[in-house]
Amino acid sequence: MxxxxxxxxxxxxxxxxxxxxxxxxxxxxxxxxxxxxxxxxxxxxxxxxxxxxxxxxxxxxxxxxxxxxxxxxxxxxxxxxxxxxxxxxxxxxxxxxxxxxxxxxxxxxxxxxxxxxxxxxxxxxxxxxxxxxxxxxxxxxxxxxxxxxxxxxxxxxxxxxxxxxxxxxxxxxxxxxxxxxxxxxxxxxxxxxxxxxxxxxxxxxxxxxxxxxxxxxxxxxxxxxxPTDLSGVIDHDVQDADWWDAKRVQAFVDSLSDVQRIRFEALRNGDAISYRSAYRRTRQGNSTWELRRDAIAGCLRTTGGGSSKQALVELGRGREARMRWMTPREYARLMGADxxxxxxxxxxxxxxxxxxxxxxxxxxxxxxxxxxxxxxxxxx
Known part of the structure; x- marks a missing residue:
């Protein structure tokens, strides 16, 4: 050796x-x-x-x-x-x-x-x-x-x-x-x-x-x-069409709980652009979105619906939030397979x-x- x-x-x-x-x-x-x-x-x-x-x-x-x-x-x-x-x-x-x-x-x-x-x-x-x-x-x-x-x-x-x-x-x-x-x-x-x-x-x-x-x-x-954030895994080669339209973004925001809304707004008004992963959950029979508390991704799962897929949320500097599904390249980087x-x-x-x-x-x-x-x- x-x-x-x-x-x-x-x-x-x-x-x-x-x-x-x-x-x-x-x-x-x-x-x-x-x-x-x-x-x-x-x-x-x-x-x-x-x-x-x-x-x-x-x-x-x-x-x-x-x-x-x-x-x-x-x-x-x-x-x-x-x-x-x-x-x-x-x-x-x-x-x-x-x-x-x-x-x-x-x-x-x-x-x-x-x-x-x-x-x-x-x-x-x-x-x-x-x-x-x-x-x-x-x-x-x-x-x-x-x-x-x-x-x-x-x-x-x-x-x-x-x-x-x-x-x-x-x-x-x-x-x-x-x-x-x-x-x-x-x-x-x-x-x-x-x-x-x-x-x-x-x-x-x-x-x-x-x-x-x-x-x-x-x-x-x-x-x-x-690492402490997602900056190193972001796929910058995505198309504009991959980002969700205004209607879908608003549906995401409307689904947030009060606690999640406070977290969302704090990040949106932050001084720097930051990224968060988000999951779709079912709470009391309702589909809701939740932002991860820290700046890393949650555990990737096999895709199949429910909370299995993760979305990427871009927030900061008072701009309108942008959201999309994570890409296979981002998943690869999150698994150490760059x-x-x-x-x-x-x-x-x-x-x-x-x-x-x-x-x-x-x-x-x-x-x-x-x-x-x-x-x-x-x-x-």
Whole structure:
């Protein structure tokens, strides 16, 4: 590994990307020396976006229901397996069916494939929402720990909000599983100290489960501060027609609550132009708009109506407010994928793909500070 955290040519880490989506895990880890040799997702549209950015996808991406995937389908010597399995049954905004749900329950299919591999990956990295930790009173994450422990992994859990890297609040939890003989020298046994990646609820997971399963933690640097406004993601190439007309703007303003109206007017009369993200909510049966309190975006979601899409509001200097939907390019920047090629699918399909993805900077930070030292311990 060189001083920039990249693995030298010829020593690439071979990865399998489960629930690959549009390929942002690969985008994050490839510069560190990870080579994705197999990927899978059920949606053809996501594959098209993936292939537009990674032309070699035709050779290793399988558009297939994971229930139809067998361990024998994967190539030999997989060092790392990543899994951003569906969150809809675990999310606090979802149905809370947990791992019994038809979507989030696909975790068990991921575990099934791993169990069938003759030589299992040294490291697994799973990503999901914080609701995973509390689903069914904590029994769902215990079930996941049990499955991973049976496969021979020691477990660690991190909580990272993407706002430390991009102007989007996107809290996610990550489970890192490491084969016992691959644990790094700086791995500790016991309950980790409080830190920005291990808040109190993460420590409680360790307290609750460390007697039943093999768990560890490693020392990690503090997370960066992150941007505080949307100025760096604004797409200035939009057409005039993309901005809403006066009638639609007035409907937006008329829907605001008293508290929201005060916030809106304060920003509109401010000395500088500022941007806010806005959501459509249903309150007491009425559709209303709400401006985010701070100057970053809320958590991007898969588009489909209701509060799923975010609008951009431009306010300041006493001018009339301007509003429009956020563009796919803005979504890409909010996911840390500034250079992502938007040449596949419709704009709504692109928004959906980003809303269902991982933030590049977060996964790269985990890769550089946690995963790479496991694979190249002598280089750290």
């Amino acid at each position: 060189d001083r920039g955290g990249r693995v030298e040519e010829g020593t690439a880490i071979r990865a399998a990307e489960f629930f690959a989506g549009i390929g942002l895990v690969r985008t994050a880890l490839e510069p560190l020396g990870v080579k994705v040799v197999w990927a899978n997702d059920i949606k053809q549209g996501k594959f098209e976006a993936y292939r537009a950015n990674h032309p070699d996808a035709d050779h290793h991406f399988k558009v297939r229901d994971i229930r139809e995937v067998e361990a024998a389908d994967l190539p030999p010597r997989i060092d790392l397996a990543t899994s951003s399995f569906p969150c809809i049954d675990l999310s606090l905004a979802g149905n809370r069916l947990g791992l019994a749900g038809t979507q989030s329950g696909m975790f068990f299919e991921f575990a099934r494939v791993l169990a069938g591999m003759r030589e299992r990956p040294s490291v697994v990295l799973l990503e999901n929402v914080h609701g995973f930790a509390t689903s069914h009173g904590g029994e769902d994450i215990r079930s996941a720990f049990k499955e991973l422990a049976k496969l021979g992994y020691s477990l660690d859990v991190l909580a990272i909000d993407a706002k430390h890297f991009v102007p989007q609040s996107r809290p996610r939890m990550f489970i890192v599983g490491i084969a016992h003989d691959k644990l790094p020298k700086n791995a500790h046994v016991g309950v980790p100290p409080l830190s920005d990646v291990r808040p109190a609820w993460i420590r409680k997971l360790h307290e609750r489960h460390s007697q039943e399963f093999s768990m560890h933690y490693v020392d990690l640097p503090a997370l960066p501060e992150g 250079d992502y090629q938007l040449i596949a699918g419709t704009p709504n399909q692109q928004l959906f793909g980003f809303g269902d993805a991982v933030v590049v900077d977060v996964v790269r930070w985990i890769g550089q500070h946690y995963l790479m030292p496991v694979f190249s311990p002598d280089a750290t």
